[in-house]
Amino acid sequence: MADVDPIDFKHPKIQAEVHIAPPAPKRLRSKRAKLLAGLALGVKLAFVGWFMLADGDHVATDNAYVNADSAQVTPLVAGAVAEVPVVNTQAVKRGDVLLRLDDADARLAVARAEADLVKARHQFAQTRATGGSLAAQIDARDADIGQAQAQLAVAQANLRKASADFGRRRALAESGAISGEELTTAQSAYSAAQGNFALARAAVRQAAATRGAARQSWAANQALVQGPVDTNPEVAAAKARLAQAKLDLARTVVRAPIDGVVTNRQVQVGQRIAAGAATMTIVPIGTAYVDANFKEGQLSRVRVGQPVRLVSDLYGSDVVYRGRVIGFSGGTGSAFALIPAQNATGNWIKVVQRLPVRIALDPADLRKNPLRVGLSMEAEIDVSKS
Structure with a gap:
């Protein structure tokens, strides 16, 4: 291929045809940079101000889980299982038959x-x-x-x-x-x-x-x-x-003590069980609550009765649950661990602790969008209201 001469864009004829603008003066570029820096600083200050005025009245955590006061179903008399009319995931009402024992004796x-x-x-x-x-x-x-x-x-x-x-x-x-x-x-x-x-x-x-x-x-x-x-x-x-x-005859028929969902069924027909043996669990999903684990530095303004906004990973951010703070745990999670931390040693390094906060959910929200024990939640407490 033949060599091509480079185009000289500084030639007056070439500039006249392509209309290349001359470079901006240095003073103009400096003003633009200062304007952009000032704008960025203003946005940052506005964000900080909004955070102080708005988010400063809220504390949030994604370390929260659904819980409920489940009922353990245990027969009060011994006997052979004659019938188990319920299965796991089945919804039951209080008084429904869960288990029948052989009542001949x-x-x-x-x-x-x-x-x-x-x-x-x-x-x-x-x-x-x-x-x-x-x-x-x-x-x-x-x-x-x-x-x-x-x-x-x-x-x-x-x-x-x-x-x-x-x-x-x-x-x-x-x-x-x-x-x-x-x-x-x-x-x-x-x-x-x-x-x-x-x-x-x-x-x-x-x-x-x-x-x-x-x-x-x-x-x-x-x-x-x-x-x-x-x-x-x-x-x-x-x-x-x-x-x-x-x-004892009446107790050969085991009934549901509460409304809820059957889970963890561990009994089969023909099995002989002793009095007090665990057979299944009833989870009252209609009265579920949330245990939110907040960092200790977030709890200085948290009080019982404050409103809480909650979102479940199950339904996403489109479904919002209303709740309120009803109590605080008696100790952090590590305090009740099987092997508690020994903070008296010379090599102790301070670790931020989390304290479980009990949050009651609105029953209407639970009826509309039921939850299950163990599901993850995000909780945001409005600490501006005491």
Whole structure:
């Protein structure tokens, strides 16, 4: 290729044809630079002023997560699982059946408790009827005492007669008017009368003691039958056992304690579970809240009751949730870690801590756009309102 001569743009003819403008003077360029620098400084100052006036009344964090007071479903009685009518992700209402256990043993326990209650009632009726028999025994013992006292009176009269006969014969025996044999007979009769009198007196005491025992038995019986039948200790205990058996039977059907969504179901039909074993969890998404972890330097103006603007990563910035601050955690997350930080060491480096702030969500917003536990949120607190 042949060489081409370079164009001389400084030639007057060339400049006339292409109309090349001469370079601007240095003073003009300096003014433009100063104008641009001043404009940039003005924009920066305006931004800083806007931030101080507007964003200075807000603190925000993206370290926030949805949480809820979930309910752990645990049966209160042991048994084999007969039916599980719910599955994970299913929405349930309070009182809906979540789990059924085999209730055959529980029904037998109710039948035994009912039989024990009937037996206790019959025993109470029998005890009450025994009271009449014991009262009659007291009357019989009173009659025995009367009879013993009469016998004692007879024995006492016989003793006096025998004593008098023995005294006369002993006087006559001294004068020789009667024989020694007759005196011996009189003495024997007197001794026998003394023995009969002692026996009669003992019989009276025995009859009195028997009557006392009969009265004690009657009093003990009356203590058992006082008041209505349901206040009897045996009957009351039988009723308590029946109530417990019926309660255990009712507990073979496990119902939802709250409204929510079933999650983490861990039980299958045919599985035998113990009382208190975790079977599933109910998450109350209608009452979910947010735990926002703010830096400690952001919390100087945060107060309970301040409004909060929240955005969920699930729905994006187009869906805004309204909330309010309802409380602060009792400590930072690191303070309750499994292995807390040992800040007393000489190599300690200060790390900015975060404190969980509890934020309640507007129920209307939750109904319109439901959330799930663990979802990420962005929270912005308006600290201008206290």
